[in-house]
Amino acid sequence: MTAADRAAIAAGTPGEMLMERAGQGVVEAILARFEVQPVTVLCGPGNNGGDGYVVARLLSERGWPVEVRALAEPATDDARTMRGRWSGPVKPLSGPVGEGLVVDALFGAGLARPLDGLAAAAVTALTNRAEQVIAVDIPSGLPGDTGAPLGVAVCAGLTVTFHARKPAHVLEPGRSLCGEIVVVDIGLGETPTRLVENGPEAWAARFPWPETHSHKHARGRLIVVSGDAWSTGAARLASRGGLRIGAGLVTILSTEEALASNAAHLEAVMLKPFATELELEQAADHADAAIIGPAAGVSETTLLNVLALARTGAALVIDADAITVFRDDPEELFSVLDRDDVLTPHPGEFERLFPGVLKAAPERITAARRAAERAGSVVLLKGPDTVIAAPDGRAAVNLNGSPWLATAGSGDVLAGFIGGLVSQGMDSFDAACAGAWIHAEAAALHGPGLISEDLPGLAPRILRRLYAER
Numbered sequence: 001m002t003a004a005d006r007a008a009i010a011a012g013t014p015g016e017m018l019m020e021r022a023g024q025g026v027v028e029a030i031l032a033r034f035e036v037q038p039v040t041v042l043c044g045p046g047n048n049g050g051d052g053y054v055v056a057r058l059l060s061e062r063g064w065p066v067e068v069r070a071l072a073e074p075a076t077d078d079a080r081t082m083r084g085r086w087s088g089p090v091k092p093l094s095g096p097v098g099e100g101l102v103v104d105a106l107f108g109a110g111l112a113r114p115l116d117g118l119a120a121a122a123v124t125a126l127t128n129r130a131e132q133v134i135a136v137d138i139p140s141g142l143p144g145d146t147g148a149p150l151g152v153a154v155c156a157g158l159t160v161t162f163h164a165r166k167p168a169h170v171l172e173p174g175r176s177l178c179g180e181i182v183v184v185d186i187g188l189g190e191t192p193t194r195l196v197e198n199g200p201e202a203w204a205a206r207f208p209w210p211e212t213h214s215h216k217h218a219r220g221r222l223i224v225v226s227g228d229a230w231s232t233g234a235a236r237l238a239s240r241g242g243l244r245i246g247a248g249l250v251t252i253l254s255t256e257e258a259l260a261s262n263a264a265h266l267e268a269v270m271l272k273p274f275a276t277e278l279e280l281e282q283a284a285d286h287a288d289a290a291i292i293g294p295a296a297g298v299s300e301t302t303l304l305n306v307l308a309l310a311r312t313g314a315a316l317v318i319d320a321d322a323i324t325v326f327r328d329d330p331e332e333l334f335s336v337l338d339r340d341d342v343l344t345p346h347p348g349e350f351e352r353l354f355p356g357v358l359k360a361a362p363e364r365i366t367a368a369r370r371a372a373e374r375a376g377s378v379v380l381l382k383g384p385d386t387v388i389a390a391p392d393g394r395a396a397v398n399l400n401g402s403p404w405l406a407t408a409g410s411g412d413v414l415a416g417f418i419g420g421l422v423s424q425g426m427d428s429f430d431a432a433c434a435g436a437w438i439h440a441e442a443a444a445l446h447g448p449g450l451i452s453e454d455l456p457g458l459a460p461r462i463l464r465r466l467y468a469e470r
């Protein structure tokens with residue numbers, strides 16, 4: 001039972017009533033999606049199984065042919081009550097499951113160890129029929145507080161959970177085992193949750209829209225450090241992203257030998273040369289935000305350039321090579337970061353800065369939180385389930401991740417979106433959340449054939465929507 005369940009029961013809602021509402025919610029989700037057909041309900045010994053008996057009764061009352069299979073007799077009072085209200089037979093779990101839908105009510109929030117014996121066999125037998133499987137609360141075998149199955153786990157086409165999503169519903173690989181996710185309100189009321197789903201409701205109220213009196217100098221000055229002559233495209237992708245997301249002035253800082261290739265491809269983005277890290281520091285002095293890393297090169301120069309930018313007042317977005325250059329001494333980087341700065345590692349880069357943290361943490365939200373605390377800055381851990389964490393413990397998971405983002409340069413544009421928002425004064429955690437969400441939304445809007453050059457140009461459509469809904 002979760003803390004929210006206990007609080008609701010203590011506040012006077014009997015567990016039995018919560019269970020009745022939970023089962024009702026599952027049944028409504030089934031009725032909205034499936035025609036009448038045979039259903040097998042697999043019930044475990046705990047309250048998840050109790051929900052299963054409610055589902056069996058309510059579907060049967062509507063004329064659905066229902067078979068109940070139980071792993072063991074109910075072990076809780078509420079589950080025993082619901083077992084008692086089911087008037088049909090209860091068969092053992094062993095043996096093949098027939099045609100039609102399968103309701104997985106074996107284990108939910110109380111899963112304590114990997115599935116074995118009959119439960120493991122029953123779950124294994126459901127392989128390849130995910131579309132017919134409806135998981136109650138969580139696919140059995142998947143712990144609710146992580147996205148990592150303990151051994152075998154159900155793969156469902158639909159998961160109906162209660163009150164709020166749990167980490168297992170948003171973190172991979174658990175999220176992919178859930179199929180469609182429906183969240184049913186069972187009357188638990190407001191409860192503090194450590195998990196924030198990243199979407200406009202989390203940051204739209206603080207989005208930095210320009211005011212009537214805004215001019216380009218006040219709308220955010222962003223700089224982007226270019227790679228060398230053969231690697232200038234990444235900085236241009238980032239700068240275009242920054243400009244599209246609203247930064248008033250965006251400047252690429254480039255060494256002499258890369259000036260010509262940058263100049264040949266820039267219009268609204270400005271260009272400024274620098275030769276040494278001291279000149280970079282001076283050039284960046286009036287910037288509100290600076291992006292370094294995209295195709296910067298894994299070199300001592302990049303490391304010194306990061307340290308130079310850290311001496312300015314600009315908030316930093318540190319990506320790619322600018323992360324990797326600190327792999328031998330992450331503390332050197334952490335010592336110059338503060339809460340306005342953002343690190344945007346993919347898992348490989350994350351491992352370089354925070355060795356062992358991903359392996360030791362039960363899931364990515366905890367890992368990102370630990371990393372943000374250690375670095376003293378915002379950390380955005382990339383993935384299909386991108387997690388954003390701040391040193392003060394705030395964390396959010398991106399739920400709109402798009403497979404179309406698996407294309408060269410998409411991370412450069414993301415750095416640009418984040419840097420562009422930070423340069424306009426948006427809080428760095430909000431900016432990382434908003435940047436990641438808009439990035440994925442833009443990719444989904446385009447779909448097949450997306451290349452990173454398209455992303456900045458897609459942002460205005462998402463921004464227009466946000467602007468209209470503000």
Ligand SMILES: NC(=O)C1=CN([C@@H]2O[C@H](COP(=O)(O)OP(=O)(O)OC[C@H]3O[C@@H](n4cnc5c(N)ncnc54)[C@H](O)[C@@H]3O)[C@@H](O)[C@H]2O)[C@@H](O)CC1
Pocket residue numbers: 001002005014015016018019020022023044045046047048049051075076106107108109110111112113114115116119136137138162186
């Ligand atoms: N308590 C409440 O008021 C509510 C609970 N709800 C349901 O209750 C569920 C949680 O119920 P429980 O806490 O009873 O937990 P579960 O029903 O998930 O299972 C716990 C039981 O399974 C046993 N167990 C755990 N892992 C096992 C394994 N690998 N192999 C064999 N046995 C194992 C435990 O010893 C315990 O008896 C939620 O997931 C949700 O479906 C909902 O009805 C909403 C309201």
Ligand SMILES: [K+]
Pocket residue numbers: 048104105106107108135136137138139140
């Ligand atoms: K389940």
